[in-house]
Every structure is written in structure tokens, then in C-alpha cells.
Amino acid sequence: MTTALRSTLLSRRDLQFLLHEWLGVEDLPEYGEVLELAERIATDQFATHNREADENEPHVGEDGTVQLVDGVAEALAVFHESGMGGAGMPEEVGGMGLPSTVSMAAFAYFQAANVGTAAYPMLTTAAANLLLQHGSQEQIENWAAPMVEGRFSGTMCLSEPQAGSSLSDITTRAEPQDDGTYRVTGSKMWISGGEHELAENIVHLVLTKIPGGPAGVKGISLMLVPRYLDGEPNGVVLAGLNHKMGYRGTVNTVLSFEGATGYLVGEPHRGLAYMFAMMNEARVGVGLGATAVGYTGYLKSLQYARERPQGRPIQSKDPAEPQVPIVEHADVKRMLLAQKSYVEGALALILYCSKLV
Numbered sequence: 605m606t607t608a609l610r611s612t613l614l615s616r617r618d619l620q621f622l623l624h625e626w627l628g629v630e631d632l633p634e635y636g637e638v639l640e641l642a643e644r645i646a647t648d649q650f651a652t653h654n655r656e657a658d659e660n661e662p663h664v665g666e667d668g669t670v671q672l673v674d675g676v677a678e679a680l681a682v683f684h685e686s687g688m689g690g691a692g693m694p695e696e697v698g699g700m701g702l703p704s705t706v707s708m709a710a711f712a713y714f715q716a717a718n719v720g721t722a723a724y725p726m727l728t729t730a731a732a733n734l735l736l737q738h739g740s741q742e743q744i745e746n747w748a749a750p751m752v753e754g755r756f757s758g759t760m761c762l763s764e765p766q767a768g769s770s771l772s773d774i775t776t777r778a779e780p781q782d783d784g785t786y787r788v789t790g791s792k793m794w795i796s797g798g799e800h801e802l803a804e805n806i807v808h809l810v811l812t813k814i815p816g817g818p819a820g821v822k823g824i825s826l827m828l829v830p831r832y833l834d835g836e837p838n839g840v841v842l843a844g845l846n847h848k849m850g851y852r853g854t855v856n857t858v859l860s861f862e863g864a865t866g867y868l869v870g871e872p873h874r875g876l877a878y879m880f881a882m883m884n885e886a887r888v889g890v891g892l893g894a895t896a897v898g899y900t901g902y903l904k905s906l907q908y909a910r911e912r913p914q915g916r917p918i919q920s921k922d923p924a925e926p927q928v929p930i931v932e933h934a935d936v937k938r939m940l941l942a943q944k945s946y947v948e949g950a951l952a953l954i955l956y957c958s959k960l961v
Contacts, residue, residue: 720853731758
């Protein structure tokens with residue numbers, strides 16, 4: 605990709621200023637190299653299929669698997685090989701151990717380049733972080749560590765067709781088994797990244813009800829349900845695809861859990877509290893995505909305004925005088941400054957929220 609395109613993803617100078625001067629992040633030269641690496645991979649691997657993915661939504665192929673545009677798998681492979689998937693994860697599970705503010709600033713480049721493809725590692729990182737906080741050591745080793753490596757991906761399964769966002773009305777059941785596992789049955793709706801061939805396995809974090817538990821949200825438990833178990837399908841069936849606004853390159857699914865084997869995360873009936881760890885991280889990630897798309901839009905607008913000649917200064921009366929770039933017109937300057945104010949303010953807010961998380 606050209607240098608011009610690279611300069612219109614995000615402003616590294618603005619990111620470094622916010623990290624160092626506003627948020628007090630130290631060791632900036634080292635972190636600057638991380639931002640440079642993120643910018644390069646985002647430009648060369650993610651931006652190249654952004655338009656194609658936006659114009660061609662995921663669909664189910666003749667072989668029954670979800671089909672994505674070329675470039676998605678390759679981009680994510682480079683992303684994980686570089687270590688970016690574990691940028692903000694602890695070193696003991698294979699991550700870089702960077703501050704969350706730095707890892708989120710780096711991830712903004714991928715969202716600016718291709719927010720649809722960037723959604724897969726965003727969800728995976730959030731799922732892995734949930735397990736690091738609330739999972740058992742065995743769950744961390746067997747499921748979170750492979751997600752940091754990029755071998756597994758992760759999802760959050762909350763809503764159901766009949767319940768929508770009213771989680772107290774979910775009906776997905778988790779029946780206890782003699783071996784300590786659970787048999788999960790039910791349907792989940794609007795599950796981003798719920799089915800694809802981008803990873804060896806997909807780790808679904810599923811809100812369920814254990815029979816005999818309290819009514820409403822106080823009776824929600826969290827289950828870890830893998831797509832495959834010991835290399836075999838685990839009763840997680842793709843029931844349909846949804847259209848996804850904005851993140852059109854991200855597959856969004858209806859999943860049917862047909863007696864799938866699940867593992868309880870944490871204690872029974874505390875599932876919603878655990879899930880908020882992932883939900884809050886995803887909220888920051890979605891906000892960062894909106895900011896990144898707005899930011900690259902502003903930089904592209906600015907570049908265009910500097911290159912596009914039209915009209916002459918208002919005081920000019922000579923029609924033979926050369927036209928000026930539209931950036932010199934007062935109303936265009938006003939609109940560009942409005943964009944700049946929105947995106948720089950949003951970026952500062954999101955990095956601050958990342959620091960709080």
C-alpha cells in the first residue's frame with residue numbers, strides 16, 4: 605500500500621501524545637515500535653480487503669461452511685504471528701504484557717483499516733480475558749492460552765430469539781452431568797464470530813439457566829462450550845446468518861446448542877456478573893471501532909481537501925487565476941475542524957476508558 609494510505613488510518617503522533625502526555629504511559633520508544641508494527645500490518649493485510657468484505661457479506665457455501673472473502677484468514681494469521689493478539693495479555697499466557705491503553709491504541713489501527721475483520725480478534729481477546737479473571741486454571745490452560753495464540757477464537761452468547769436484550773428471559777438450559785460437565789440446550793441469536801473456519805476451534809461463552817436456580821438474572825450461569833471437543837463436533841449447530849450493520853465482514857449467527865457439552869465458569873448463578881467483564885471490554889472495543897472509522901474518515905477527508913482544486917478565493921475577480929484546493933475555503937475548514945474535534949475527543953475518551961478497564 606502507498607505511504608499516503610498509511611498516513612490516513614490514524615495519526616501516530618496523536619496516539620503517542622495521548623498515551624504519553626495525557627495518560628502518563630512511560631517507555632514510549634518501545635511502545636512506538638508496537639504502534640508502527642500495528643500500522644504496517646493493518647495497512648498491508650487488513651485494509652486490502654476492507655471494501656470487498658463490506659460488499660460481500662459472509663454466506664453459507666455449498667459444503668455448509670461459512671464463506672468469507674479472501675484475505676481475512678491471511679490477515680488474522682499475520683496478526684497473530686506478530687503477537688498482536690496477545691499484546692495486552694499477561695506474559696504467563698503468551699502475551700506481551702503491554703498496558704491496556706497501548707494495546708488498544710495499537711488495535712485501533714486494525715479497526716481503522718478493516719473493522720469487520722478486526723472484530724474476530726477483538727471478541728477473542730475479551731473472551732480470553734474473562735477466563736483469566738474468572739476461569740479455573742485448567743480452563744485458562746486449555747482454552748484461554750490457545751486464544752491468545754490465535755489457534756482458538758471466542759464469542760459471547762447472550763441474547764436469544766424470544767428474549768432479545770432481556771436476559772432475565774433466556775431459556776437456554778445447562779443440565780448437570782455425573783462427570784461434572786453440563787449438557788447445554790437452547791438457541792442463541794446475534795452471535796458475532798459464531799461460525800467460521802478461521803481457527804481450529806471456537807470457544808463459546810454461553811449464558812444459561814441451571815435447573816433449580818433462582819428466577820431472573822440471579823439464576824444465570826456461565827458455560828464454556830467449545831465448537832469441537834476432542835476433535836469432534838460438540839452439538840453446536842449453525843441455524844442461520846444475520847445481516848450485521850456496519851461490521852458487514854463479520855459473520856453474525858444464530859446458533860443452536862443441541863445437548864452440547866459445557867463447562868461451568870466460576871460459581872453457579874453468577875454468570876451475568878462474570879459476563880460483564882467481557883461485555884464491558886467489548887463496549888470499549890466497539891467504541892474504539894467507531895472512533896477508528898471516524899478518524900480514518902477524517903484523515904481521508906483532509907487528504908482529499910488538500911488535493912481537490914475547486915473555486916477561487918472569495919476576493920479574487922480574475923477567472924484566469926488558478927483554482928485553489930478546497931481546504932482553503934472557510935466552510936470546508938469548518939467541517940474538517942468539526943471532524944477533527946469529534947475523533948480526537950473520542951480517541952481520548954476511549955483510551956481513558958481502556959485505562960479504567
